[in-house]
Amino acid sequence: MPSPTMKDVAREAGVSTATVSYVLNRKSIVSDETRVRVLEAVERLGYIRNATAQNLRHQRTRLIGFAWSEKARDKPNAILDNFAYHLTRSASEIGCRVLTFTHPDENPIPHYEDLVRTQRVDAFVISGTEPEDPRIHFLMDEGFPFVAFGRSTPGWAFNWVDTDGDAGMAAGVEHLVSLGHERIAMVGWPETSLSGSYRVAGYRRGLDRAGLPFKPDYLVRTLHSEETGREAFARLCALPPKRRPTAVICVSDLVAVGVMHEARERGMRLGDDLSVIGFDDEPMSQYLNPALTTLAQPLDEIASMVITILDDLIAGSTVLHQRLIAPRLIVRESTGQRR
């Protein structure tokens, strides 16, 4: 049998649909007696409002669009997945749900455009942002509400929340310095990576703060993979023995794993001959051998902040929110006193 509608409730309670609506929307103009009659009818019939009809009437869906890029699903991807979870969780706190969709890495716009045009979502949350990100471009152009997890071209006036890679790396360096390390190298991403560049900046700032000079050959830039991490560390090992780093801070856990593998193969004892720090706290990083010291992105906080801003935005606010949230340093076994 089909679900009861407001009409059914109205008939059951002997009132008009308007009255039912008033009761349901807590309009205080209804007499107590009628209200009770209506609520009883609602109860008896097990009536619940149809969301689609409400959506049509209100011209909003209480749905937030969130995309999974189809790229790099072969690599550990816990950050994005975990963020999707926390986003969904936070969204429920403002009475919204998340509509997920996927799109190829090249040419995502049509997928966003369709959702905008068909008015299927009220807003978007985007992640994996890049400089000149076409999605940001498109959404700003459309004046469509969105918040980004991640920054883009500096100066673009859109709402974002991001992990403070700079602060994170600086904290990592500080940790290493406190363990007595002075020859601290970094394995970073290519210069084209925005988040990578913030992390490099943090590395340099960390050195600076400790009064250590920045040495260009201590900074190796490479792609995001285990293999490239190995290679990067091999390059660092090619330095004269006296100049070889005693600690390496990495732009990601995956790269850190590569560094650790290479180090072990060269007979070094991790956390002892060599300290290693990662970034991301991949779920398995705590179970590596040795357990990896790393900088965890506070995805719950980020998601919650994103939703707060979105709520504001949907309500019509026009203030710009741009927020950095510092990662947490999780000290495990891969870092230790300099020997």
Place this chain on the structure above:
Amino acid sequence: MPSPTMKDVAREAGVSTATVSYVLNRKSIVSDETRVRVLEAVERLGYIRNATAQNLRHQRTRLIGFAWSEKARDKPNAILDNFAYHLTRSASEIGCRVLTFTHPDENPIPHYEDLVRTQRVDAFVISGTEPEDPRIHFLMDEGFPFVAFGRSTPGWAFNWVDTDGDAGMAAGVEHLVSLGHERIAMVGWPETSLSGSYRVAGYRRGLDRAGLPFKPDYLVRTLHSEETGREAFARLCALPPKRRPTAVICVSDLVAVGVMHEARERGMRLGDDLSVIGFDDEPMSQYLNPALTTLAQPLDEIASMVITILDDLIAGSTVLHQRLIAPRLIVRESTGQRR
């Protein structure tokens, strides 16, 4: 400015909204001349149909509900997250999107009930099923379409797709046997776990097929964690030296990691003194040291199958689909010739 509606298009083309609708829905009753006029108007105004209105009219949303349980987010959870991704991807192939939501582990029903009652989704995909699963109970009761990733109480007549844990473990054992192992132990989950019991069955079937006897003290049951994996292996090491297993097949990668850690601490060389197999292929498992041999759940296939069944279901089919899909054995370095 608000989006154009059918009315706007009708005015622009000088026809009625009905005609516009006919054209858009490819009804062949419209004359070529009018069709062209309408399509031009659509083009000029950049008109796209409003999804909510369509939903209301059709009494369907083309949305599939999928829940993330809030439990165990601290443990590696790649299976569920990855499945969510593949589900979203597959759904798009039948023109559906996925609406995600979260719910506490205890008492999930109200969350499902709300979505059913408000008619916000056309169907559900559920995962993390258990025997007597209340969600299955509820949805069957309601006659609401759903497909489960995972089995439940044997005999319950609902649609599901599941990883064939039995076949997977049997294949794992076969691999170990082919390497010359005869003293093969298993670390499994408690008897209450349904998927755990299929995996144990596969372990026993694998032994059987190889003509090896099942020894009760080679089967250790424990919870899903690294620590309990360690303890389980410690228990196996308490056996008399001559009876100690040379290979351990585990119910999950996480447990396998525990086993490997314990083994290493006892001075064993993995893949040499001891072979270890996991289950799940967590993203980082390939980067463990040694890289873990494991059984990968074919989540893309499972998701695709789930969606195919769902499509059938939404179309009104009443056939029961229950499908097992075998995991893939991925041989890495943690298994080797018996010494």
Place this chain on the structure above:
DNA sequence: TTGTAGGCGTTATCAT
């Protein structure tokens, strides 16, 4: 305080 009625944007039935 309650009811009537129009409209949100689309589709489908029935006329013409």
Place this chain on the structure above:
DNA sequence: ATGATAACGCCTACAA
């Protein structure tokens, strides 16, 4: 072949 019109279920001016 095309157009009026009545739903789909809800909300809200406005009238009573």
